[in-house]
Amino acid sequence: xxxxxxxxxxxxxxxxxxxxxxxxxxxxxxxxxxxxxxxxxxxxxxxxxxxxxxxxxxxxxxxxxxxxxxxxxxxxxxxxxxxxxxxxxxxxxxxxxxxxxxxxxxxxxxxxxxxxxxxxxxxxxxxxxxxxxxxxxxxxxxxxxxxxxxxxxxxxxxxxxxxxxxxxxxxxxxxxxxxxxxxxxxxxxxxxxxxxxxxxxxxxxxxxxxxxxxxxxxxxxxxxxxxxxxxxxxxxxxxxxxxxxxxxxxxxxxxxxxxxxxxxxxxxxxxxxxxxxxxxxx
Amino acid sequence: xxxxxxxxxxxxxxxxxxxxxxxxxxxxxxxxxxxxxxxxxxxxxxxxxxxxxxxxxxxxxxxxxxxxxxxxxxxxxxxxxxxxxxxxxxxxxxxxxxxxxxxxxxxxxxxxxxxxxxxxxxxxxxxxxxxxxxxxxxxxxxxxxxxxxxxxxxxxxxxxxxxxxxxxxxxxxxxxxxxxxxxxxxxxxxxxxxxxxxxxxxxxxxxxxxxxxxxxxxxxxxxxxxxxxxxxxxxxxxxxxxxxxxxxxxxxxxxx
Numbered sequence: 001x002x003x004x005x006x007x008x009x010x011x012x013x014x015x016x017x018x019x020x021x022x023x024x025x026x027x028x029x030x031x032x033x034x035x036x037x038x039x040x041x042x043x044x045x046x047x048x049x050x051x052x053x054x055x056x057x058x059x060x061x062x063x064x065x066x067x068x069x070x071x072x073x074x075x076x077x078x079x080x081x082x083x084x085x086x087x088x089x090x091x092x093x094x095x096x097x098x099x100x101x102x103x104x105x106x107x108x109x110x111x112x113x114x115x116x117x118x119x120x121x122x123x124x125x126x127x128x129x130x131x132x133x134x135x136x137x138x139x140x141x142x143x144x145x146x147x148x149x150x151x152x153x154x155x156x157x158x159x160x161x162x163x164x165x166x167x168x169x170x171x172x173x174x175x176x177x178x179x180x181x182x183x184x185x186x187x188x189x190x191x192x193x194x195x196x197x198x199x200x201x202x203x204x205x206x207x208x209x210x211x212x213x214x215x216x217x218x219x220x221x222x223x224x225x226x227x228x229x230x231x232x233x234x235x236x237x238x239x240x241x242x243x244x245x246x247x248x249x250x251x252x253x254x255x256x257x258x259x260x261x262x263x264x265x266x267x268x269x270x271x272x273x274x275x276x277x278x279x280x281x282x
Numbered sequence: 283x284x285x286x287x288x289x290x291x292x293x294x295x296x297x298x299x300x301x302x303x304x305x306x307x308x309x310x311x312x313x314x315x316x317x318x319x320x321x322x323x324x325x326x327x328x329x330x331x332x333x334x335x336x337x338x339x340x341x342x343x344x345x346x347x348x349x350x351x352x353x354x355x356x357x358x359x360x361x362x363x364x365x366x367x368x369x370x371x372x373x374x375x376x377x378x379x380x381x382x383x384x385x386x387x388x389x390x391x392x393x394x395x396x397x398x399x400x401x402x403x404x405x406x407x408x409x410x411x412x413x414x415x416x417x418x419x420x421x422x423x424x425x426x427x428x429x430x431x432x433x434x435x436x437x438x439x440x441x442x443x444x445x446x447x448x449x450x451x452x453x454x455x456x457x458x459x460x461x462x463x464x465x466x467x468x469x470x471x472x473x474x475x476x477x478x479x480x481x482x483x484x485x486x487x488x489x490x491x492x493x494x495x496x497x498x499x500x501x502x503x504x505x506x507x508x509x510x511x512x513x514x515x516x517x518x519x520x521x522x523x524x525x526x527x528x529x530x531x532x533x534x535x536x537x538x
Contacts, residue, residue: 144361148368148398152383155397156390158404159426224404 007054007087017055024212029174036208047205049121053102062090064098069106069265093268107189109247109269112198120183122204127171127181173220188233188248194219237262242273284346286311286484292341300508301327314485316499324508325488333454334363368398372445376457378437382429389425395448414443435466453485471497504528
């Protein structure tokens with residue numbers, strides 16, 4: 001341990017955060033304002049997620065941190081080390097073993113279970129932000145369920161591109177009420193939000209907002225009746241390492257001659273499959 | 283028959299300054315009411331109070347809603363007012379830029395209100411948008427163009443299509459022909475008159491142009507310094523003005 005309080009933040013701050021989280025859980029999809037603290041990392045690196053994680057952690061927790069699905073990228077490694085140091089909690093790369101998972105831009109492929117908490121890092125919590133610049137007006141629109149504008153954007157996509165072109169941060173409707181930005185996860189992950197047994201918390205540090213999806217919440221991706229939502233990914237590709245057909249793939253450029261490969265973005269899922277295949281072969 | 287809109291002693295003050303005071307009138311279904319007066323006479327203030335853009339200080343604005351009968355729009359909740367604003371009411375701004383989404387295509391602009399009231403079928407929305415572009419004489423091939431690419435007159439017609447697509451019963455118009463040249467004005471008036479008569483709309487038209495009132499309105503209200511100085515049937519008021527100010531107004535029209 002260090003001289004820091006458990007999980008870096010002081011108890012009064014964690015209490016403030018927990019109050020915001022409880023309110024967010026009570027009103028699924030509603031953005032609860034909170035007084036975001038300065039964290040020892042720049043905005044955009046997950047200050048919101050880190051604060052939510054700090055407020056949720058107890059000494060018995062096992063923490064997993066992923067960035068774009070990977071456990072070994074800079075953002076994931078630094079946040080994992082941060083909490084290992086200031087909270088002394090056990091860390092893991094295995095989705096199934098973790099009790100708290102902080103994530104940036106992905107939901108793990110391995111299905112989550114009851115009792116797990118998934119914490120999203122959110123850059124822009126307001127789904128209406130680029131449609132309506134005034135914060136006072138977007139809040140009124142949420143309050144009055146005045147959401148026609150969101151579909152105007154989808155309409156424009158179809159008129160222009162022949163399909164809904166939005167591939168990430170695809171807007172969803174929570175329990176038939178609030179429209180929510182699911183953070184920049186690929187739309188491939190949107191179905192995993194729906195009716196998830198895990199508690200899903202969203203923290204936006206710079207924008208000072210927390211919102212939540214309690215377990216088993218109905219989450220629908222917005223669409224048109226004749227242009228239904230599709231959870232798309234790289235078409236016709238399988239993972240070059242583990243051969244998975246059902247996981248979200250990253251395209252990796254391998255040389256200067258146009259060489260490329262598609263691999264699972266979820267490194268834990270890929271490694272687990274490779275290990276299982278090795279065991280089967282042995 | 284129930285009046286569509288009943289305004290009772292409506293007043294709006296800007297501090298100590300009177301915006302509009304003690305306005306009373308009744309609008310019947312299918313009737314077009316013109317409000318004329320010079321700049322600063324309180325026409326736009328009155329219209330904004332009627333359309334719920336501004337809260338009046340005193341008075342009642344009773345609108346005959348489709349489902350709940352006559353209701354006072356001043357005291358109803360903001361969400362009810364907004365619902366009215368996208369279903370039963372329409373508001374045509376003087377400057378089409380205020381009434382259109384300039385970075386959304388023409389089709390998206392017309393479909394906006396449909397989607398706001400829950401239309402979720404792309405094909406249907408597009409068909410209706412196309413139909414309405416046709417009705418306001420905009421080439422249907424331009425459905426995916428942005429309003430920026432349209433002329434002033436086309437923008438104004440697009441604004442009208444966007445407002446009428448949900449079949450409103452009451453249209454508020456604030457200087458609908460302002461800023462257009464005379465030949466375009468004439469076409470727009472022709473179009474408006476046709477639409478209003480064919481759809482049986484009621485309308486409140488604010489203008490300083492007596493010709494617009496003559497063509498569109500059944501009845502007219504003349505305002506000066508925030509007060510209504512004269513009201514009556516359009517032809518009666520314009521041909522036989524009683525109040526000194528109305529006489530001045532009518533005699534100031536240039537004869538060509």
